[in-house]
Every structure is written in structure tokens, then in C-alpha cells.
Amino acid sequence: MSMFFRKSVVATTGLFLCIFLIVHLSANSLLLLPESIARSLYNSYSTTLRESTLINVVGYILYLSIILHVVYAAIITYKNRKTRSVSYAVNHKSENSSWASQNMGFLGVLVLVFIVVHMANFWARIKLGIGESVGLDTDGYVDVYQVTYDLFHNVYYVLFYSILMIPLGFHLFHGLKSAFKSLGFYHKKGLRILAKISLVYAAVMAIGFGIIPLIVYFK
Amino acid sequence: MKVTCKIWRQESADSKGNFKSYETDGLTEDMSFLEALDHLNEILVLKNERVVAFEYDCREGICGQCGVFINGRAHGPHDHVTTCQLHMRSFKDGDTIVIEPWRANAFPILKDLMVDRSAFDRIIEQGGFITAKTGTAPEANAILISKEVSDKSMDAAACIGCGACVATCKNASAALFTSAKINHLNSLPQGRPEAHKRVLEMTQQMQLEGFGSCTYTGACEVECPAEISISNIAEMNARYLKAKLLS
Ligand code: HEM
Ligand code: FES
Numbered sequence: 478m479s480m481f482f483r484k485s486v487v488a489t490t491g492l493f494l495c496i497f498l499i500v501h502l503s504a505n506s507l508l509l510l511p512e513s514i515a516r517s518l519y520n521s522y523s524t525t526l527r528e529s530t531l532i533n534v535v536g537y538i539l540y541l542s543i544i545l546h547v548v549y550a551a552i553i554t555y556k557n558r559k560t561r562s563v564s565y566a567v568n569h570k571s572e573n574s575s576w577a578s579q580n581m582g583f584l585g586v587l588v589l590v591f592i593v594v595h596m597a598n599f600w601a602r603i604k605l606g607i608g609e610s611v612g613l614d615t616d617g618y619v620d621v622y623q624v625t626y627d628l629f630h631n632v633y634y635v636l637f638y639s640i641l642m643i644p645l646g647f648h649l650f651h652g653l654k655s656a657f658k659s660l661g662f663y664h665k666k667g668l669r670i671l672a673k674i675s676l677v678y679a680a681v682m683a684i685g686f687g688i689i690p691l692i693v694y695f696k
Numbered sequence: 697m698k699v700t701c702k703i704w705r706q707e708s709a710d711s712k713g714n715f716k717s718y719e720t721d722g723l724t725e726d727m728s729f730l731e732a733l734d735h736l737n738e739i740l741v742l743k744n745e746r747v748v749a750f751e752y753d754c755r756e757g758i759c760g761q762c763g764v765f766i767n768g769r770a771h772g773p774h775d776h777v778t779t780c781q782l783h784m785r786s787f788k789d790g791d792t793i794v795i796e797p798w799r800a801n802a803f804p805i806l807k808d809l810m811v812d813r814s815a816f817d818r819i820i821e822q823g824g825f826i827t828a829k830t831g832t833a834p835e836a837n838a839i840l841i842s843k844e845v846s847d848k849s850m851d852a853a854a855c856i857g858c859g860a861c862v863a864t865c866k867n868a869s870a871a872l873f874t875s876a877k878i879n880h881l882n883s884l885p886q887g888r889p890e891a892h893k894r895v896l897e898m899t900q901q902m903q904l905e906g907f908g909s910c911t912y913t914g915a916c917e918v919e920c921p922a923e924i925s926i927s928n929i930a931e932m933n934a935r936y937l938k939a940k941l942l943s
Contacts, residue, residue, distance in 0.1 A: 480909035481899065481936050557867035557908040560801055566704075566715065567794045569768035570866070573775070574913035579866055581911060655912040661934025663927045 480556075483549050488659035490546040491652050495678070497539055498649075502685045508625060509692055519625075520618035527604070527619075547589060554582040577647040578655075587644040594637065598628055629693035638690040646683025650675050697723040697784060700792040701736060703748055706805050709812075713805065715794075725785040729772065730755060730762060732784050749808040757781045757921060760856030763863060764809045765796040770860035770919040778858060778921040798859050800868035802906045813859050815905040816873060822901040823894035824877045826886050839885050852880040854922035861916035861924075867908025872916040874902045875932035876924045882935055892939035899936055 507519045526532045570579050577584065601607040603621060614620040628634050653675040654668070662668070698721040706713030720736045727735065730752050737747040753759040762779040766772035772782040787793060795809065803811040841849075853876070861872035878895050881887030887894070910929050917926040 479899070480903055481933065481940075484909055484933075485937070553909055557869075557911070560868035560906060560908040561799055562801055563799055565765055565768065565796055565799055567768035567796075568765075570913075570915065572769060572773075573864060573915040573918035578911060578913035651912070658910075658912050658926075658930035659933060661930060661937050663930035663934055665925065665927050668927055668930070 480553070483553050484659045486545055486549045487553060488656035490542040490549075491656045492660075493538070493542050494546065495649065495653055495656075498682055498686075502682060505686070505689055508622075508689050512696060516614060516620075516622040517616055517618075519622045520614050520620055521616065523603075523621045524618045543592065547585070550582070550585055575651065577651040581648065581651060584644045584648040587641060588648055591638075591641040591645065598634075599624065626693060626696075629690045632694075635690040635694045639687045642683045642687035645686070646679045649682055650679035653678055697725060697787075697789050699723065699732075699784075699787060699790070701732075702792055702794045703808070704796045705748070705808055706797075707807070709804055709806055713808075717792075723784055725783070727784045728755070728780055729766070729782040729784065730780050749806075749810050751810050752780055755780045758856060760858035760921075763798055763858045763860050765798060765863060767794055770798075770864040771858075771921065775918050776921055776923050778856075781921075798863035800859075800862050800907070802868060802870070803859060803862060811859070813857070815907070816857050816859065816870070818905065819870065819874055819898050819901045820877060822897040823890060824881070824898060826881060827890060828886070841884060845883055849880050849883045852876045852883070852924065852928055855880075855920075855924050856922055858921060860919040860921065862907060864915040864919045865908065865910075866913060866915070867911060868906075869910045869916075870902050870905070870907035871910040871929045871932065872920065872924055872926065874898055875928040876922075878932050878935060879928050891935070892943050895932065895935045895939045896943070899932070 504519075504522060507515055507522065509515075510518065599621075602609065602624065603611055603619065611624055612620050614622070629638070654671050657671055658668070662671070698719065701718045701720050702715050703718065704713055705716045718736055718740075720732065720739065723732050723735060730750070733748060733750055740747050750764060751761045753761040755762070757778045757780060760778070763771055764779050766779065766782070771777055771779045773786055774782065797805050797809045798811045798813075800811075802815045803813055806812050855873060855876035857873060859873070862868050862870050865871075878898055882891045882894060912926065912929070914926055917924060
């Protein structure tokens with residue numbers, strides 16, 4: 478199997494995950510509203526998603542994307558590590574490349590740790606019904622808002638969720654622009670614009686997701 | 697000027713190497729880096745010690761023979777410069793300069809600072825040429841090529857095959873080299889008849905030689921003496937995906 482195939486899989490799944498993050502952040506911004514409005518909006522929105530067949534199909538594509546992305550990224554990283562058995566005694570990488578670009582594997586592992594904990598906190602409880610059962614709100618919707626509220630009143634979870642958005646930001650900053658190159662986008666001026674878009678995108682995602690737990694905590 | 701050169705010494709391809717330090721006095725700032733190594737070798741000859749093996753040919757930045765890793769950078773501290781075009785004025789009196797060969801499994805060390813870069817030749821053999829009748833040169837204006845296309849092709853053709861891209865890449869990827877060679881020919885009408893075959897076979901060889909894949913760190917384009925742009929790699933990817941889909 479060629480390296481081009483593997484890179485195309487990582488890039489395509491990565492881009493799909495990038496789009497997902499935009500939708501996910503937009504929905505989660507509801508949590509920033511005052512509690513009286515946020516609770517019913519958030520709960521009815523999440524119920525709508527759970528009951529939609531289309532969203533459920535997209536959900537399975539999403540799980541598959543995460544798995545493929547991680548598996549192929551791991552294969553790529555492993556193979557690339559084997560290309561240099563003796564490393565340099567002195568190597569000033571920071572003078573010719575960004576730290577994020579040199580550490581995509583490490584950043585990815587941190588993101589994976591986040592994803593696993595995050596899925597255990599929400600997905601496992603709400604969708605799989607593992608752990609403490611989730612109550613209903615006054616409108617009769619499953620009270621997902623309360624789940625987030627409780628979680629983000631635990632300082633350790635707040636710190637975990639907020640701090641791990643930093644590696645996510647770095648991963649996205651390098652990942653977004655790289656994915657386009659992997660898939661053959663080579664217009665020079667376009668690539669310069671893309672680099673700026675990646676920076677803005679990564680910053681919005683990291684700050685956006687990172688700030689929500691803090692704001693909920695102080696609510 | 698006096699510096700300490702900490703140099704990788706390795707007797708042969710299969711022997712174990714190690715660093716050795718040499719106090720090197722009598723250098724001047726206007727010496728090129730290779731002249732400084734020549735100077736060190738003269739001292740070693742007088743002392744009856746084995747000279748440091750390193751490669752060069754043109755000493756004017758065009759042949760690509762002279763690459764070594766100097767103080768943690770391919771071709772030394774500057775961007776876009778070959779080792780032969782580096783001068784001792786880039787260092788200070790009393791500095792310690794760490795000099796290593798290119799390190800990549802696809803570039804086995806032959807001796808000291810010399811590596812075997814014939815993997816590049818084998819990539820070229822898979823299509824880094826056009827199949828054309830030899831004989832008298834054809835009339836120059838028979839095939840019209842726009843200025844933008846010829847400039848783009850020339851920019852890619854500027855690659856001198858020094859191997860700095862591989863040396864500096866965290867994945868020891870030869871993507872910059874291979875993409876430059878592919879785009880140079882595939883963007884011209886002369887290269888078009890064999891375009892798909894070229895991209896598929898040259899990239900296949902690149903993988904067989906044990907080079908890694910590209911993570912777009914961009915280190916290669918910074919170290920490249922010919923300033924080959926990393927957009928060439930993206931273009932190679934586009935050509936590869938197109939060739940795969942169409943053939
Ligand atoms: C929200 C989740 C994630 C998103 C949006 C994302 C996005 C991306 C994108 C767009 C790329 C660029 C692909 C390319 O270079 O062509 C990438 C690369 C990469 N990702 Fe992720 N990723 C995510 C999670 C992960 C996880 C969980 C891991 C691993 C445990 C991971 C490991 C990697 C690695 C190692 C690369 C670089 C591969 C290389 O060396 O070229 N990513 N990611
Ligand atoms: S010796 Fe020819 S490029 Fe340096």
C-alpha cells in the first residue's frame with residue numbers, strides 16, 4: 478500500500494473531523510447563554526440530533542473517521558520513524574520548521590486521550606446508558622445540559638477539558654493546511670492564504686472549546 | 697581564527713563511527729567552509745593521521761556534491777546555501793562546530809562525511825528524463841511554451857540533488873527532490889506523453905528506497921540551496937492522484 482494512499486486517508490478523515498468540529502463548536506456555544514435559555518435550547522437540539530437518522534449515519538462516519546485517522550496516522554508515524562536509525566547529535570529543527578509540524582504524532586496522542594475521556598463522559602452515558610442515568614428536564618427532554626453542568630463543576634474536568642484544547646489547536650494549525658497539500662492543492666498564493674486560515678481556524682477551535690468549561694464553571 | 701571541529705569519523709560503511717574533536721588554528725574568515733576542512737586535512741597529513749573524507753566538486757554551489765550537517769542544520773546556519781558557499785565568517789573565533797554526515801537510512805554512510813546518494817539516481821532512472829530521438833537539436837520554436845510554464849519548470853529543474861531535503865526532514869523524505877524532478881518534466885509538453893508513468897514509477901522507487909512520507913514541516917524548502925518550493929510536493933500529490941485515477 479502506498480504512502481500516498483495512507484496520507485490521503487489521514488487527510489480526508491482529518492478534514493472531515495475539522496468540519497465536524499465547526500458544527501460541534503457552534504452547537505456547544507449554546508452553553509455560553511444564560512442558563513434559563515441554554516438548558517431548553519441545548520436539550521432540544523441534542524434530542525433532535527439523537528433522533529435523526531441522517532445524523533446517526535453521519536455519526537457512524539465520524540467514529541469510522543476517528544479510527545481510520547488514528548490507525549493510518551500511527552502507521553505513517555511508525556514508518557517515518559524507521560527512516561533514520563542514527564539521529565543527529567545536534568539538530569536545530571526550530572530554525573527551519575514549526576514545533577507543531579515536528580510533533581503531530583505526540584499532539585495526536587494527546588487529542589486521542591481527550592477524545593476517549595470525552596466520549597466516556599458524554600457519549601457512553603447518554604447514548605450507551607453506561608454509568609449514572611441521565612434525568613429529564615421540565616420539557617421532557619434528556620437533560621444533557623445538566624450532564625455538562627455537573628461535569629464542568631468539577632475543577633479537574635474543567636482543567637482537563639480546557640488544557641487539552643491547546644494541543645488540539647496546534648494539531649489543527651498544522652493539520653488543516655497539510656491535509657490540503659496531501660490532497661494535491663498546490664496553488665502558491667492559495668497555500669499562503671490557507672496557512673492564515675489554518676491559524677485562525679485552530680485558534681478559534683482551541684479558544685472556543687477551551688473557554689466553554691471555564692465559563693460553565695463560573696456560571 | 698581558531699575553532700574546534702567536532703567531526704563524525706567512520707572508517708567504512710559497516711564500521712562504527714564516533715565524533716572526534718580537532719582544534720583547528722590558522723583559519724581566516726574569508727575561507728569557505730570546505731577550505732577550512734582542506735586546511736584541517738593538511739594539518740592531519742602532517743601529523744600522519746587519516747584525513748577527513750568529504751565530498752565536493754564545483755565549489756560554486758551548482759553541483760550538489762558538498763552537503764554535510766553543520767551545527768544542527770543541513771549545509772550550516774544559513775537558509776538556501778550549499779556547504780561550499782558557506783564561509784568561516786559565519787562562525788566566531790573559539791566556536792565549536794559539530795559536523796555530521798547526512799543521516800538517513802536511504803543514504804548509507806560510506807566514510808566520515810561521505811554518504812551514498814545513489815538512491816536519488818535510481819529514482820531518476822525510473823523516469824527523470826524524456827524518451828526522445830537523439831540527433832540534431834529540434835528547432836527551438838517548434839513547440840511553443842508560455843513564459844509562466846517554462847519559468848515554473850525551470851524553478852523545479854533548479855534542484856541540484858544535494859540531498860539536504862532528505863537530511864533535514866524528520867521523516868528522511870525525498871518528496872521535495874522527487875517532486876522537483878517530476879514537475880520539471882511533467883509541466884512541459886515534452887514531458888506529457890510519459891507523465892502518468894513518470895509520476896507513478898518515480899514515486900514507487902522513492903518508496904522502495906526507504907524514504908519517508910511528507911509531513912509538510914517545511915524544513916526542506918528552508919534548507920534547499922535551489923529554493924525549491926514545498927508546493928512542488930503538493931503538486932506531485934495532485935499528479936499522483938490524477939495518474940492513479942486515470943490509469
Ligand atoms: C479532532 C480530532 C482530529 C482532527 C480534526 C485531526 C485533523 C488532522 C488533519 C487535518 C491532519 C492532516 C493530514 C495530512 O497531513 O495530510 C492530521 C494529521 C495527523 N493526525 Fe490528526 N486529527 C485529529 C485527531 C487525531 C488523533 C486522535 C491522532 C492520533 C492519536 C492524530 C494523529 C495525527 C497524525 C500523527 C498526523 C500527521 C500524519 C503525518 O505525519 O503526516 N490526529 N490530523
Ligand atoms: S561543491 Fe558543488 S555545490 Fe558545493
